[in-house]
Amino acid sequence: MAKIVILGAGYGGLLAAVYLQKAGEPFAIINKHTYHHFTTLLHEAAGGRNDVDEYAVQLSEILPAPTSEVIKAEVSEIRPTENQVLTNQGTHTYDYLIFALGNAPEFFGIPGLAEHSFLLRSLNTAKEIRQHIEQQFASYKEDEDPTKLRVIVGGAGLTGIELVGELVDWIPELCSKYAVPKDEVEIINLEAAPVILPMLNEKLQHVAYDVLTKKGADIRTNTKIVRVGKDVVELASGESIEAKTIIWTGGVRANPLVAQSGFQADNRGRAKINQFLQSVDFENVFVIGDSAVFIGENGKPYPPTAQIASQMGEKAAENICNLIQGKPLSPFTPNLKGTLASLGRDLGVGDVAGMKASGIPAALLKEFTKVKYLYSLGGLKMVSQKRGQWSRH
Ligand SMILES: Cc1cc2nc3c(=O)[nH]c(=O)nc-3n(C[C@H](O)[C@H](O)[C@H](O)COP(=O)(O)OP(=O)(O)OC[C@H]3O[C@@H](n4cnc5c(N)ncnc54)[C@H](O)[C@@H]3O)c2cc1C
Structure with missing residues (x-):
């Protein structure tokens, strides 16, 4: 049986895991914490809206199937020529790897x-x-x-x-x-x-x-x-x-483990990948989310967003299933749904599916995107659990 390892349980890694769990394909997911945190809502947590700990959900709640193994460990090195991942809790081997370790801050050389x-x-x-x-x-x-x-x-x-x-x-x-x-x-x-x-x-x-x-x-x-x-x-x-x-909050670059592990990277340290999300260096390694650079039809890289990372996660998992089943790989085609920014607790601004919204309607649309994401992770149960917590304040 093929051994699939996912590194990182952020937006990319977790959506890959949910896909594999639904497909009944066994995998291990390695993450620093036992939980998935809602990075896109951290401003709410920092800005006093709700209790900080409510912006996370235990991975065991989302990935309960016996085919899913959650490993709490910090990845320190990847040896792609040996199919090995080194962590502070030991070494793991893989046949297929999904690298979804997110980003690191970009300081643009500004002293101090x-x-x-x-x-x-x-x-x-x-x-x-x-x-x-x-x-x-x-x-x-x-x-x-x-x-x-x-x-x-x-x-x-x-x-x-x-x-x-x-x-x-x-x-x-x-x-x-x-x-x-x-x-x-x-x-x-x-x-x-x-x-x-x-x-x-x-x-x-x-x-x-x-x-x-x-x-x-x-x-x-x-x-x-x-x-x-x-x-x-x-x-x-x-x-x-x-x-x-x-x-x-001025910028991000890829997780430094991309370059440290010998993957070809661009000037922001993001791994170069092909249309199937495979590293250009190792075809059994898929690099996704903020750690990868995916060039759009206009020749420009897609910005680092949770939206793209989640879609990449699902596509990488689908392509690993395709490889295991001897099926052709499917290219990644991002489905850009727009951008919504909250402007405090009750207002927002954004552009969704070509529609511009501002004020309360944009804030409501933002709330809807939260519900949609929760649903994709754990159905109605997850929606009612988190909405209950977040609406208390
Ligand atoms: C405040 C804020 C608001 C945002 N708002 C939006 C928004 O509205 N819409 C949008 O699309 N995007 C938004 N983003 C950007 C979005 O959060 C990122 O693009 C997205 O999280 C990238 O997903 P990822 O899977 O690549 O990485 P991440 O989600 O960062 O996941 C990486 C995971 O890897 C783990 N990890 C990292 N290093 C190690 C290691 N060495 N060992 C083990 N585990 C490790 C991390 O703990 C994390 O769980 C926002 C970001 C911030 C900070």
């Missing part, structure tokens, strides 16, 4: 950025950001240091803008809890590019900008960070902004 900024990448980092911000408010009365009430978010892509939206909606709660004057709080978003949310059209970008600035955010485009120190960000203009909270 890695050392002095928070990142929003996991339940732990979401918790860290949330606790840190709350601590600044809690201790503000001791010295009235204004930098405690200043939060800088670097990057105005989906992650940065959604985080800013959550923070501006959380501030009134924090202000009343710790008796802090609301007009002394500053949420500053710094973006080097001339626009925010580059994946949306100009009109929707303006809508997002207007909504967030009305809610109190200070969004600065064409504003390049050149250096970061402890509690200070230096800009290309020469201006320095002091803040006790600096969060970086």
Whole structure:
């Protein structure tokens, strides 16, 4: 029997696992944690919307079949010439491998950025950001240091803008809890590019900008960070902004294990793959999600999104089943459904299936995408469990 190993239980790896489970094909999935966390909702967790731990679901709940083996371990090396994966819990061999270990932060060589900024990448980092911000408010009365009430978010892509939206909606709660004057709080978003949310059209970008600035955010485009120190960000203009909270959301590159394991990679460290999602170097290795670069018909790589990673996961699993059954491989054709960005707890903006939406309708559409994803993982049971938790607050 063919031995299938999946590395990573994020959007790509988990959807591959669900596909194999349904197909009755045995596999092992190796992940750092025993749970799948909802990365696309981490801004909600960091921004005080619901309890952080509610943004995860145990893998054993989604993959209960006896043919599914969940292994909690940290992958340290892949030896594709020997069909081996090395982890902190031992070595695993495979006939087919799905590499879905996601991304690593891209700091663009900005000095001090890695050392002095928070990142929003996991339940732990979401918790860290949330606790840190709350601590600044809690201790503000001791010295009235204004930098405690200043939060800088670097990057105005989906992650940065959604985080800013959550923070501006959380501030009134924090202000009343710790008796802090609301007009002394500053949420500053710094973006080097001339626009925010580059994946949306100009009109929707303006809508997002207007909504967030009305809610109190200070969004600065064409504003390049050149250096970061402890509690200070230096800009290309020469201006320095002091803040006790600096969060970086400005970019990602592939998991470094891609390049370290000898796979051919592009300038962002993403594995080069063919139309069937196989590594161009090893045909029994499928690389998917943020760790791979898939070039579209326009010659440009698809952006790193959960939407693409999930679809790649299903296709990689399907193609492994095809190989096992001696059937021809099926090419990956992404089905782009659009982009939705939340702008806080009750508003949003986006473009879905060619339809532009903003305000409450966009926020409702975003809620619908959450339900759809939960359903794909665990049917109605998963939908009612998580919706119950998330709607309490
Ligand atoms: C706040 C935020 C909001 C976002 N919003 C959206 C959105 O609205 N829509 C959208 O499409 N995309 C969104 N994204 C992007 C999306 O989350 C990523 O593109 C997606 O998670 C990539 O999926 P993946 O399977 O490649 O990797 P991931 O989902 O990151 O999964 C990688 C998995 O591998 C595990 N792992 C990593 N290294 C190791 C190791 N060495 N050993 C063992 N396990 C390891 C990780 O713990 C993780 O479980 C957002 C991202 C963020 C941070």
